[in-house]
Amino acid sequence: MHISKRTNISTGKAWLIRAIAILGALIVCAFVIFAIVKMNPIKVYISMFNGAFGTNKRIWVTVRDLMILTCIAIGLAPAFKMRFWNIGAEGQMLMGGIATAFFMINFAGKMPLPILFICMIVTSIVVGAIWGLIPGFFKAQWNTNETLFTLMMNYIAIQFTSYAVSKWENPPGSNSVGIINRSGATKNAGWIGNMFSKGYNVDYAWLVLITLVLAVAVYYYLTYTKQGYEIAVVGDSENTARYAGIRVKNVYMRTMAISGALCALAGFLAVTAVSHTISTDTAGGRGFTAIIVAWLAKMNPFVMILISALITFLNKGAIQIASDFGLNEYVSQIITGIILFFILGSEFFINYEVHFAKSHKE
Amino acid sequence: MEKALELKNITKHFGSLIANDHIGLTLYKGEILSLLGENGSGKTTLMNMISGIYYPDEGQIFVDGKEVEIKSPKDAFDLHIGMIHQHFKLVDVFTAAENIVLGLEGEKGKLDKKAVHAAVKEIADRYGFEIDPNKKIYDMSVSEKQTVEIVKVLYRGANILILDEPTAVLTPQETNKLFAVMRNMKQDGKAIIIITHKLHEVLDVSDRVVVLRKGKYIGDVETKNASQQSLTDMMVGRAVSLNIDRPHYENQRDTLLVEHLTVRDKEGVKKLDDVTFTARGGEILGIAGIAGSGQRELLESIAGLQHLEEGSKITYINPEGKHIDVNGMDPLDIINNNILLSFVPEDRFGMGLVGGMDITKNVMLRTYRRGASPVLDRKYPLDLSNKIVNDLEVMTPDVNKTPIRKLSGGNVQKVLVGREIECHPTVLMTAYAVRGLDINTSYTIYNLLTEQKMQGVAVIYVGEDLDVLLELCDRLLVLCGGKVSGIVDARKITKEEVGLMMTKVGGGA
Numbered sequence: 001m002h003i004s005k006r007t008n009i010s011t012g013k014a015w016l017i018r019a020i021a022i023l024g025a026l027i028v029c030a031f032v033i034f035a036i037v038k039m040n041p042i043k044v045y046i047s048m049f050n051g052a053f054g055t056n057k058r059i060w061v062t063v064r065d066l067m068i069l070t071c072i073a074i075g076l077a078p079a080f081k082m083r084f085w086n087i088g089a090e091g092q093m094l095m096g097g098i099a100t101a102f103f104m105i106n107f108a109g110k111m112p113l114p115i116l117f118i119c120m121i122v123t124s125i126v127v128g129a130i131w132g133l134i135p136g137f138f139k140a141q142w143n144t145n146e147t148l149f150t151l152m153m154n155y156i157a158i159q160f161t162s163y164a165v166s167k168w169e170n171p172p173g174s175n176s177v178g179i180i181n182r183s184g185a186t187k188n189a190g191w192i193g194n195m196f197s198k199g200y201n202v203d204y205a206w207l208v209l210i211t212l213v214l215a216v217a218v219y220y221y222l223t224y225t226k227q228g229y230e231i232a233v234v235g236d237s238e239n240t241a242r243y244a245g246i247r248v249k250n251v252y253m254r255t256m257a258i259s260g261a262l263c264a265l266a267g268f269l270a271v272t273a274v275s276h277t278i279s280t281d282t283a284g285g286r287g288f289t290a291i292i293v294a295w296l297a298k299m300n301p302f303v304m305i306l307i308s309a310l311i312t313f314l315n316k317g318a319i320q321i322a323s324d325f326g327l328n329e330y331v332s333q334i335i336t337g338i339i340l341f342f343i344l345g346s347e348f349f350i351n352y353e354v355h356f357a358k359s360h361k362e
Numbered sequence: 363m364e365k366a367l368e369l370k371n372i373t374k375h376f377g378s379l380i381a382n383d384h385i386g387l388t389l390y391k392g393e394i395l396s397l398l399g400e401n402g403s404g405k406t407t408l409m410n411m412i413s414g415i416y417y418p419d420e421g422q423i424f425v426d427g428k429e430v431e432i433k434s435p436k437d438a439f440d441l442h443i444g445m446i447h448q449h450f451k452l453v454d455v456f457t458a459a460e461n462i463v464l465g466l467e468g469e470k471g472k473l474d475k476k477a478v479h480a481a482v483k484e485i486a487d488r489y490g491f492e493i494d495p496n497k498k499i500y501d502m503s504v505s506e507k508q509t510v511e512i513v514k515v516l517y518r519g520a521n522i523l524i525l526d527e528p529t530a531v532l533t534p535q536e537t538n539k540l541f542a543v544m545r546n547m548k549q550d551g552k553a554i555i556i557i558t559h560k561l562h563e564v565l566d567v568s569d570r571v572v573v574l575r576k577g578k579y580i581g582d583v584e585t586k587n588a589s590q591q592s593l594t595d596m597m598v599g600r601a602v603s604l605n606i607d608r609p610h611y612e613n614q615r616d617t618l619l620v621e622h623l624t625v626r627d628k629e630g631v632k633k634l635d636d637v638t639f640t641a642r643g644g645e646i647l648g649i650a651g652i653a654g655s656g657q658r659e660l661l662e663s664i665a666g667l668q669h670l671e672e673g674s675k676i677t678y679i680n681p682e683g684k685h686i687d688v689n690g691m692d693p694l695d696i697i698n699n700n701i702l703l704s705f706v707p708e709d710r711f712g713m714g715l716v717g718g719m720d721i722t723k724n725v726m727l728r729t730y731r732r733g734a735s736p737v738l739d740r741k742y743p744l745d746l747s748n749k750i751v752n753d754l755e756v757m758t759p760d761v762n763k764t765p766i767r768k769l770s771g772g773n774v775q776k777v778l779v780g781r782e783i784e785c786h787p788t789v790l791m792t793a794y795a796v797r798g799l800d801i802n803t804s805y806t807i808y809n810l811l812t813e814q815k816m817q818g819v820a821v822i823y824v825g826e827d828l829d830v831l832l833e834l835c836d837r838l839l840v841l842c843g844g845k846v847s848g849i850v851d852a853r854k855i856t857k858e859e860v861g862l863m864m865t866k867v868g869g870g871a
Contacts, residue, residue, distance in 0.1 A: 006377070225736050233727065236716045242667060243705070243713045244727045245693035355417075 006353050014350045021346035025339040044321050051320020052313045064204050066312040067211040068270055072290035073304045074218050075262030078255050081222055081299050083235040088150030089263040090287030091157030095131045096124035096264025098164050100271040101278035104180045104190035105168050116190055124268040125261045132260015133253055140249035161280045177277045192272040207273040215301035231255055363390040366522055366553035372421035374407055381407040383577045394554045396564040399574035400597055400800035402770040405557050409524050413445040414438035444515030445524040450507050452499045459495035462514045485516050489546040505536040524555045529563055531653050534861050541567045561590040573597055598802050606808050606833045611644030617679055617820040618789050624671035625659045633659040635844045641820040648835030649824040652864050656844040657824045658708055661791045665705045666693045704787035706779055708794050714778045717767035722747045724766050725781050750780035772803035790814050793824040808834055828857045842867045
C-alpha cells in the first residue's frame with residue numbers, strides 16, 4: 001500500500017467522499033447501537049433527528065446554539081489564519097458576557113435602552129479586545145507560547161466570572177445571578193429582543209442576524225482587505241512578512257485584539273439574546289468546540305455555519321436518544337464520537353490518495 | 363561491461379502529469395553516469411523510484427540482472443543502492459561514526475566503536491576520503507558532512523550510488539576532491555549516478571550522459587563525444603546560446619555605500635566584520651565566498667532585516683544625488699523613504715514568497731499597500747502577474763488559483779525575480795538566484811540582471827558558481843569568514859585566485 005498527496009481534487013469528488021464518510025459513520029454506529037443496546041438503529045436515528053428538529057421550539061434551540069458556536073468560531077478565524085493558536089475563546093467570551101451583564105444589572109432603567117445597548121456592545125468589544133491583546137502583546141514582545149497563555153487566561157476569566165456571580169447574586173444565597181431583569185420596572189431591559197419590539201423569538205432572530213453579519217464581515221475582512229492579506233502572509237511565513245515590510249508585532253497584536261473582541265461579542269450574544277444571565281457555564285466549553293469548527297471549515301465563516309449545524313445537531317440528538325431510550329449519555333457520546341471521527345477522517349482521503357500496489361508477476 | 367542497474371519502461375504519474383514516461387536506462391559497473399535535464403524533466407522522480415521513495419506505476423527494474431521490486435528505502439538498501447540527497451540527513455549532535463552506524467543493528471545491540479572506526483578508516487583509505495570519525499557533525503563544514511553521508515552509504519555496502527547535486531554547496535577545490543573520490547570508487551567497480559546542472563562538471567567527471575526532457579528519455583552519449591553546447595541543445599531541445607554578454611555601462615554612479623558593517627548572530631558571533639564597499643549603478647557586483655561566509659547577513663543588513671552593530675553605516679544615494687541613511691531602518695521605513703531596493707533572497711519560500719498563495723498574491727507582496735483604501739487592489743497585481751508570466755515564460759496552470767509552492771523551482775524563481783524587477787529598483791540584490799535552476803532558466807536570469815545593469819541599476823549578485831561570477835560580474839567582492847577578503851576586477855582574475863581568497867583573507871599572497 002502506498003499513500004501520496006493529491007495534487008488536485010474536484011469539489012464534487014470531495015463532497016462525495018464526505019457523504020460516503022457520513023454514510024459509513026451511520027452504518028458503523030448502527031452496528032454499535034445494535035451490539036451494545038440491542039435496539040433498532042433506524043429508530044435511534046429518527047429519535048436523534050427529533051431531538052434537533054422535532055418541534056418548533058427545538059428547531060429554534062438548535063438554531064440558537066449553532067449560531068453562538070458559529071459566532072465563536074468566526075472570532076477564532078483571524079487568529080488561526082495567522083497561525084496564532086488562540087484557545088482562549090472561552091475566556092474572551094466570558095469577559096464579554098460579564099461586561100454585558102454588568103450594564104444590564106447596574107444601568108437598566110437608568111439610561112435609555114438604545115444607549116444601554118451601545119454601552120453593552122462597546123464594553124464587551126473593548127474588554128474582549130484587551131483579553132485577546134494581552135497574549136498577543138506577550139507573543140509579539142517576548143515570543144511567549146500563545147497556546148499556554150490563552151489557555152491560562154481562560155481560568156482567570158472563569159475566576160472573574162465567579163467573582164461577578166457572587167457579587168450580583170440574585171436572590172442572595174442562590175450562588176447564581178438568575179435571569180436578569182425578569183420582571184418589575186426594568187422587565188426585559190437589555191434583552192436584545194426588547195430593543196425595538198417584543199415578540200416571539202425576536203431575541204433569536206437578532207442572534208441569527210448579527211451572526212450572519214459577522215460572518216460576512218469577517219469573510220470580507222480576511223479575503224479582501226489589506227489587513228486580511230497581512231494576516232495570511234504572517235501566518236504562512238513570518239520572515240516573508242518582515243521582508244515585505246509588514247510589522248509582524250503590530251499584526252499579532254491587532255489581530256488578537258480583533259479575535260478577542262469577536263469572541264467577546266459571542267459572549268455578549270449569549271447573555272443578551274440567549275440566557276439573560278451570567279455564570280461560569282456561559283461559555284460551557286463551546287470556546288473549545290469552536291476550534292474544531294473553525295478548523296474543519298478551513299477558516300471560511302460560511303462553512304463554519306454548516307459545521308456548527310452538524311455538531312449542534314449531533315449534540316441535540318444525543319441528548320434526545322439518552323432520554324427517549326433511557327440510555328445513559330455515554331452511549332450517545334460514543335455515537336457522536338464515531339460520526340466526528342469519520343468526518344475528520346474523510347479529510348485525510350480528500351488530501352491524500354491511497355494506492356494499493358499490485359504485485360505484478362508476469 | 364556488466365550491468366549494475368537496468369530500468370525498462372518506467373512510468374510515473376502525478377495526477378494528470380506524467381513525470382516519467384516509459385524511461386529505459388542502463389548503468390554499468392565501474393561507470394559514472396551523469397543524469398542531465400532541465401528542472402521538471404523527471405530526474406529526481408526517477409532516482410526516487412530507484413531509492414524506494416516512490417513506486418513506479420509501470421515498468422521493471424533490474425539489479426545485477428535480476429528483476430526486483432523496490433517498495434521502500436529499506437528494499438533499496440538491501441539491494442545495495444544508496445542515495446546521497448541534496449539535504450543531508452545527519453544527526454547534528456552525533457559524531458561521524460555514530461551517524462554512520464545509526465539505525466544499523468549491531469551485535470547484541472552493542473556499539474563496537476573500535477570496529478566501526480576501523481571499518482570507516484578502511485573505507486576512507488580505500489577511496490581517499492578525509493574523515494575524522496570522532497568529529498561531531500555540528501563542527502563540520504558542508505563538505506565534511508557530505509563525506510560522512512557518502513561513507514555512511516558505502517559502510518552499508520552500497521554498490522550503486524546516486525548523488526543528487528553534490529557539488530551545489532562545494533568550493534572548486536572541494537569539488538575536485540569529491541571527483542577524485544568518485545573516480546576511486548569507479549575503479550573499485552561501483553556504479554555511480556550523478557545529478558548536476560553544471561555542464562563542465564558533467565564533462566569532467568562522467569563517462570556517459572543520459573538526457574531527460576519533460577519526463578522522456580532523450581538519449582545517451584559518451585562524454586568524450588559531448589560538449590557543453592551539444593548537451594545543452596539536447597536538454598533544451600533546441601540550440602541555445604551559452605555566452606553571457608558583459609556590456610559596459612558608461613554612466614556608472616555610486617548608489618549604495620556600505621561602511622564598517624558589522625553584524626552578530628543571536629549567539630554573539632560576528633557574521634560580518636567591518637565590511638566596507640560601494641555598489642555602483644550600472645554595474646554587477648558579484649559576492650563570492652564559501653557558503654555561510656556572511657553573504658546572507660550582508661544582503662539582509664542592506665534590506666533592513668538585521669540588527670547592525672555600532673559604527674556600521676549604510677548610505678543610499680538616490681538618483682537626485684541625495685544621501686539617505688539606511689542603517690536603523692526596517693523594510694517598511696525603506697519603502698516609505700522611497701528607497702528603491704529590490705531583494706531576491708536565498709530562501710525563496712522562507713522569505714521571498716508565500717508558498718501557500720497563488721502567483722497574483724505573491725506578486726502583490728511588494729505593492730499591496732498602494733492607495734489609501736483599506737481594500738486590496740486586485741486588478742494591478744493580476745495584470746502584473748500576467749505580464750511576468752508572459753515575459754518570462756512561466757509555466758503555470760493559472761495565476762490566481764495554484765499555490766506557488768506547486769510550481770517547479772525555475773518557475774518559482776522567475777516569478778520572484780520578475781516581481782523584484784517590476785518594482786523598478788535602483789539597487790537589485792540577488793542571493794543564489796540560479797540555485798537549482800536548469801541552464802536555460804539560469805541564462806534567462808543572467809540576461810535579466812544584465813538588462814537591469816544596462817538601465818543603470820546597481821546589481822549585487824551573490825553566487826556560488828565561480829565560472830558564472832567571473833563571466834557575469836564587473837567587480838567581485840570575496841568574503842571570507844565575514845571579512846572582505848578582497849574586491850577585484852572580475853575581468854582580470856582567475857578562478858583559482860578567487861578560490862584562494864575564499865579560504866583565506868587576502869588570498870594568502
